Amino acid sequence: MIKSKNILETVKMVDELKFDIRTITMGISLLDCADSNGEKSRIKIYDKIARLSENFVKTVEATEKEFGIPIINKRISVTPISIIAGASNDTDYIKYAEILDKAADVAGVNFLGGFSALVHKGFTKGDEILIRSIPQALAVTNKVCASVNVATTKAGINMDAVRLMGEVIKEAAYLTRDKDSIGCAKLVVFANAVEDNPFMAGAFHGTGESETCLSVGVSGPGVVKNALEQVRGQDFTTVCETIKKTAFKITRAGEVVAKEVSRRLDIPFGIMDLSLAPTPEVGDSIARILEEIGLEACGAHGTTAALALLNDAVKKGGIMASSNVGGLSGAFIPVSEDEGMIEAVNRGSLNIEKLEAMTCVCSVGLDMIAIPGDTKSSTISAIIADECAIGVINQKSTAVRLIPVYGKTLGDTAEFGGLLGRAPIMKVSSFSSDDFIARGGRIPAPIHSFKN
Template sequence: MINSWEVQETNEMIEKENLDVRTITLGISLLDCIDSDLDRLNQNIYNKITTVAKDLVATGEKIEKSYSIPIVNKRISVTPIALVGGSACKTPEDFATIAATMDRAAKTVGVNLIGGYSALVSKGMTKADELLIRSIPQALHSTERVCSSVNLASTKTGINMDAVRLMGEIILQTAEISKDNDSADCMKLVVFCNAPDDNPFMAGAFHGVTEADAIINVGVSGPGVVKNALEKVRGENFEVLCETIKKTAFKVTRVGQLVAQEASKMLNIPFGIVDLSLAPTPAIGDSVADILCECGLEYAGAPGTTAALAMLNDQVKKGGVMASSYVGGLSGAFIPVSEDQGMINAVEAGAISLEKLEAMTCVCSVGLDMIAIPGDTKATTISGMIADEMAIGMVNQKTTAARLIPAVGKGVGDRVEFGGLFGYAPVMPVNKYSCDDFINRTGRIPAPIHSFKN
């Protein structure tokens, strides 16, 4: 139970420190929708989503009103569509019809985004996987709310370099087809190593095959709360700093636990997990980078940044796991550039580079996230950047990801505007030297020796 003192404290965090529940994500299995006839498959998918999710938005709004807790997004994730559409889809265009159906269903029930236009190819690609991947540019450009993800690597299987090479090409195609809108379709596409089955955050959410028929996952967000708490212990030693982060993460996660339990009860759908991730927004004071500065750095990217981020991530997890029955998803600190005003400031000041961001991803929640790069970047270079991220995740037995936005027609120093939660981003320079011969090898990079634990 949450007592009256906790309620008052929570209200202050909401009113003054940008605390919110970033998303209630309803995961829905589409395995029982599979059919060899494409029309029937699409109808089955539409019917399943609109039936199971029909009360999701109203439930979220009711919880917001009852507890005065902002719930920014109501979202849906579904079984990876490469698995669902394999029997019926013979061309990329066939798969794109499923994206259209997902989009139509999402609009019908009123959710913000729907994830799961996905393929899991860490060891190899089926024909269906490849067809779905090749359909991604068309699918994202012709829909409004569909998000796509591809898992390219894992600690147990290694890195599928054929898929890495293909995704470099697909990301460029996705950028080109949406060049009139600052290549914004790339915001809805992410590649993973060790993708979790229960992540509530987009663009990487999908409903894993190990999950129940439907599940409620909640993602909380409280960078502003953590920063405010650290302001009160400025100059104290590391023990005090860590204890403050840990206690604050506990309080933030309790809010997510409450929302998850209420949504589960009202919808009569099992509670899955609370994701502890600190997810920033472009709002002033709601920045992970600002937390790092509060720890004593002039800018994110200064020497000591990776150590500060490692500390932050660890203490958030230590505090959060005590506040919820089930913790999962990504659960750490996000460091997207465009969605975090402090990160944008660091890039514009020259304090942070792609190489430093890559180093930071060794100890944080995701990876190279929401980063704008020059539109003339080669596909092989993009694949090389992806391969580096996949290697970090594979060797460190953690989730890593890349959401890169080649801004067609723009170069270093230009700005791309996305709006809303996605913010804006300065175009960052990319290493100019070639990795063509490396990327154009075929096959996969084997899993590391420490993966052999059976």
């Protein structure tokens, strides 16, 4: 039997409301590629990625055509390279980044994540070398993404790593100064990083994962906004119910497509990440959803509550739709990648303090925020520490992706292009955090992490 209403709704979701599957990310374990000889290790890495991803992109493209749901990004995540490269005697890991970039090119994916280190409790030799290699690695590659986990609820906050990351971000900004410091857009600092996140720049294939797997991030801010337009003026129960139902549909669509790709490639299906992810295009914005809920502009009082209910309702609908939910799963609020957020900053309704509050109730943190190029590294570290505290205390992931755009200041705009968008430079506090960051050491795990 033909159910015309449902079919036409789906067609409209794709054609008019920009519904898509944002990313299918193939996770690949590189644990068997470690070697005391760096050169040999890199050959193993390249060969393994090339072999496993050979049919990845063309299979995804064939499947997307059959289902009629666009799949925007095809990506790869790998085991944190600090673990693999740490076995070698190399003194920097830039060549590892270069080989990953080459492998990503051959696979035909647009980003590869996993130039990463997990240092929430301390550094290994490999971790420290990798972190110090990040600025140069991001400057000489196009597709490699880096992430560093500096805190967990169980371990507390590694403030030495927080201090170091402030310096690394500044250096990455300087080395890519001719492209509005775009290197920093490919670098995330995490608290409570998850092992199965399919979204960049923070994706890596955790050591608890299988040999390979496919993780999927669906999207659909436009679909949610459209659904909410139909219930204008109605109470919050109706708003939440509407978001839940919409999240159910988009999650189901994502899962069907992902399972088919998994079957064809004979690679296990990992997780569905229920994140609503915006793009810089009009009609694909989280900020516009928050405004649709009843705010004159994103950032107005009430924004945190609106985001909290959006995040929660998306999860409830999505969890009903799929038994394989994981990743970050929540709304993303990157400034440069969201047309409504950019306008909110330009209108003066949204500032970094409000964004910080918003990160308490959604899945990521201060994301894709351009700040003045002359911001001190200690200030950047202090911003990271604040976000880590939010994540650690609230037992959730938080992330910081700040871009201190070299040579630019308040009133200027950084242009990154494509999905990374453009960002007005935002004001940060001019008061010093120097002595706070200079202390070093570790902020202990909070009392409520001791659950055993």
